[in-house]
Amino acid sequence: MNSLVDPWIPTLKDIQVAAYRIEGIVNRTPVMTSRSINDMTGGELYFKCENLQRVGAFKFRGATNAVLSLRDDEAVNGVATHSSGNHAQALALAARNRGIPAYIVMPKNSPKVKVEAVKSYGAQITFCEPTLEARESTLEKVVDHTGAHFVHPYDDPRIIAGQGTAALELIDEIDHLDIIMAPVGGGGLLSGTALAVKYVNKKTEVIAAEPLNADDAYRSFKSGKIIPSNNPDTIADGLKTSLGELNFGIIMKHVDDIVTVSEEGIVKAMRTIWERMKLIVEPSAAVPLGALLEGKLDVKGKKVGIILSGGNVDLDELPWRSNGFTTVMEQDFRY
């Protein structure tokens, strides 16, 4: 299989070119630390804040690299994708920045806030039934009709190279990391991270974290063949997708391990980051810290880079009780 996918695997040069291409458009996000979280884990943790990236997630790196990689004749009819999440917003903004149309196929049950965000970047949305089949067939029609260039959310070397630039910045800023952690869904961020890290320093371990409730990457990694998820239920909505083929090949070769985290552990880690770091991260971004807090990986005395993948969360739907809830409950008790 490797002989088939090898020509598609981004080189260090590809990732460096991506970094150069997206510079000034994509934020160089800060790296932050927390004394109290270091105390909790015993490690020296460096958080790469992709929640502070434009559109609120690392996805803008890959999307921008993909859109800017297109020749003029490829770009002229715009770009298209299907996504209910951060890739949709990222591609929409990347296309607007280049001045070309974006066509986004979204499941009709997508959160209104995400639909509005995609619209606000000027993309044209086509709604479909909320199944993978409907998404793919609707996208095919859109592409046939418009001549737009399809940009896959993760199973694409330009996307992988773009996502790898976050890790490149992190290892440029923090020397001698023992471990780099990233969450894994479709595998775009993880495969880009693994390539960037291993090209620069093979001694740095790359360890992925995944929700136990959507552990297709874990099972695929352990069994050596892709085992897709079947409609997984996890609060980490960005990690429900199953591994891409290109991503899987890279992950098998360059990732050292994958650990899993409970739903409770994800919420706990998310709240810890909110409280201790004053940073808003989405559940997916909290998955690696969740693994550490659940003791799935011992980082005592180690320097660990963690990619906080994004911060897009609906503030009206937080996974803990709040003012309104307390008030209503108190009223319940009172009457």
Next chain:
Amino acid sequence: MNSLVDPWIPTLKDIQVAAYRIEGIVNRTPVMTSRSINDMTGGELYFKCENLQRVGAFKFRGATNAVLSLRDDEAVNGVATHSSGNHAQALALAARNRGIPAYIVMPKNSPKVKVEAVKSYGAQITFCEPTLEARESTLEKVVDHTGAHFVHPYDDPRIIAGQGTAALELIDEIDHLDIIMAPVGGGGLLSGTALAVKYVNKKTEVIAAEPLNADDAYRSFKSGKIIPSNNPDTIADGLKTSLGELNFGIIMKHVDDIVTVSEEGIVKAMRTIWERMKLIVEPSAAVPLGALLEGKLDVKGKKVGIILSGGNVDLDELPWRSNGFTTVMEQDFRY
């Protein structure tokens, strides 16, 4: 009156010495920007992120400066204060860093989360009735009993000089600001900010923002005499205190204007910062942006520095509905 307070007013040198003294203990916090908030206001806004300061608020600057200013014979019996908020935590940690005791008088209705935080820094807490009189008389007893050195939360030149270091960093990093904004409660942050800014560049306007529901600084500023608040009710819990005397003198001389904000405006600005900047700020920190979003100050085309004063907020008591609330309401409708 000025002749009375003048000897107590920190000089530029005092603020610079404070900056030198607290360096390496206090975080040099990042300055962040938001394209979308710039679009909303028409200005070029630079947020100084004191919510990312240690203990989650600028208060750690002043407390650290005060504690490190003490001679050994002054410090030997520790420090004491009364506070239900961020100053209590800040002084507790500053004292622990110097290895001296901290005695904190807290109203017995203080939020449990704040009491726990103060305890976690090893301070000794004495509870009192929730009135200013009880706080002051209890503090007097504690000081008599322990010989500890009283550090006032804001009406103290060492505190003012320490708080002024945040603005000093901001103007060091961002050139040619037209305006600097800070919230005002007791006036420690505002008077320190005004001194630092005006010593360096008289052309930069210093404009304070205050909750309309706790507008003692506004009324004092406009009338030229201190008019204390009477038990004000505002979500910006850090800004309920009335102006200190030393602070008032500095503010009258160096602050260009004070604007007020509605409670709704504070919540809207807080949510805007959470959503657009992915930063957790407490209501008090959102007061200046609230004034801009309410049109109290026109910043079109201007470079504006805003001090985000802190990020200590109880995530179980957010001023908007959340998951729990929705669920309970839906159940109410269902049954």
